[in-house]
Amino acid sequence: MAFQLLLNIFLAFVWMFLSNKFTASVFVTGFLLGLIAIITMRRFFNGRLYIGRMWASIKLTILFLKELVLANIAVLKVVLKPQLTMEPAFFKYDTKLTKDWEITLLSSLITLTPGTVVVHVSDDAKSLYIHAIDVGDVEQTIDSIRNSFEKAIMEVSRA
DSSP: OHHHHHHHHHHHHHHHHHHTOOSHHHHHHHHHHHHHHHHHTGGGSSSSOHHHHHHHHHHHHHHHHHHHHHHHHHHHHHHHSSSOOOOOEEEEEEOOOOSHHHHHHHHHHHHHSTTEEEEEEOTTSSEEEEEESOOSOHHHHHHHHIIIIIHHHHHHHOO
């Protein structure tokens, strides 16, 4: 992925030097032409094109921002109720992620979302122990994490 991105930027600079104009619009034109060249020669690269992974990263960022806003609203509702009727819980989350950076990213995303904290990662890195401030159904919360954050991280890291 990094090689393809650097190659695309290099091709954009080559285009700027060939056209003898050093403006942003010429760079963007060169970048787009370089992208077309990379797409045309994609069978010579290992793995998938970097554009797909970048798009998946953008979707993961948007998903996190959406979840961040929704979690803030949910925590605000719990805090502003006249009577505290929250149901805090600790639960074990078994993950399908295998790489250390994937597990770290998932733990960070869960912890950065208000109302949830990853308390411990198991020694074999297959399970996360999570505390949530208000959990109605643990299985529903596990499915929510699996179908949002974990799925998006797998989309970024795997072909």
